[in-house]
Amino acid sequence: MQYMKPALRNGRYTLISSSLSNTLNPNPFIFFLTSPFHTLQTFRSQSPISCFSSSMAFSSAPDPSLEKQFGEFRTHLEQSGTLRDRIRTVVSEIESTTRLMYASILLVHHSRPTPEKAKSQIDVLKEKYKQLADILGGYPGQYYRYHGDWKSETQTVVSMLTFVHWLETGKLLEHKEAEEMLGLNGPEFNLDVEDYLVGVCFMSNELPRYVVNQVTAGDYDCPRNVLKFLTELHAAFRMLNLRNDLLRRKFDGMKYDLRKVEEVYYDVKIRGLTPNGESVADQGIKGQS
Known part of the structure; x- marks a missing residue:
């Protein structure tokens, strides 16, 4: 078994595992937990999705050939x-x-x-x-x-x-x-x-x-x-x-x-x-x- 010891560093909670005797897994590992307020804000600011804004995704005009093709489809279906x-x-x-x-x-x-x-x-x-x-x-x-x-x-x-x-x-x-x-x-x-x-x-x-x-x-x-x-x-x-x-x-x-x-x-x-x-x-x- 491993014991997770919390420590506060730079405004973030960090859990550092300490190895106990007779443990099944002697290798230590570290989990990083940030505070709920810091985590969401930090994740959003560092997320790669933020580089694509909605205005940039839909700012381009529709393809004229595609619009023309489906316009013909609409006319054809109405006539049929x-x-x-x-x-x-x-x-x-x-x-x-x-x-x-x-x-x-x-x-x-x-x-x-x-x-x-x-x-x-x-x-x-x-x-x-x-x-x-x-x-x-x-x-x-x-x-x-x-x-x-x-x-x-x-x-x-x-x-x-x-x-x-x-x-x-x-x-x-x-x-x-x-x-x-x-x-x-x-x-x-x-x-x-x-x-x-x-x-x-x-x-x-x-x-x-x-x-x-x-x-x-x-x-x-x-x-x-x-x-x-x-x-x-x-x-x-x-x-x-x-x-x-x-x-x-x-x-x-x-x-x-x-x-x-x-x-x-x-x-x-x-x-x-x-x-x-x-x-x-x-x-x-x-x-x-």
Whole structure:
């Protein structure tokens, strides 16, 4: 152990260690402690930071090139924000139109014919996409920069268009046909292929429900037609080299849609139901009578 003996020298307290017998550390050391009033004043006066005054640090004028660059950044961000506000206004109107269209399409699940109200909304959607094309017309080459603002709504629109087209023709709405229906066939503003494919996957989600409701209504031939369509569509998607992204996940969901339709079809076939709503056994009884 060491004993610290205080001593006063020149207005400062100095602790001088004296070595005691049987100490663990025989080497003496000295700690210097200054008085609290002297220490702060002396430290401040001798501190190297004092040579840099605040007036000297900020007395120089800002770099003109730096100020000009960030001024251009500010103008660019303001213009981009204004453009996005205009785009989102039109996209909000597209979303409202798709809600009305989907509400009409839902009646198909209750064995009602394809409503004309849903088909009439296609012209409204075409006009909205024309407005988007006009807005981006003044900003060439910026399509994919703002494409995310209407991407989700476009996928929903494609799903409804393909579903209505299948109800009327039993075939898939092709990409070029969807572009023409929406007016998205311009050189700078078109229908993105991935949006089209995701929309087709969304459309397949409606088919299992449609099949169940049609069988309940007595249309026992519907599962066979839907199963044939979904099988061909699933085989076509397998030709694509899909990454692990949204399109891949939606394609995986199509597998479950196909499985649900297969279950309904096998159930109808096992029961021996015919397209006119009678089983094979009932038809045999009528034939004998």
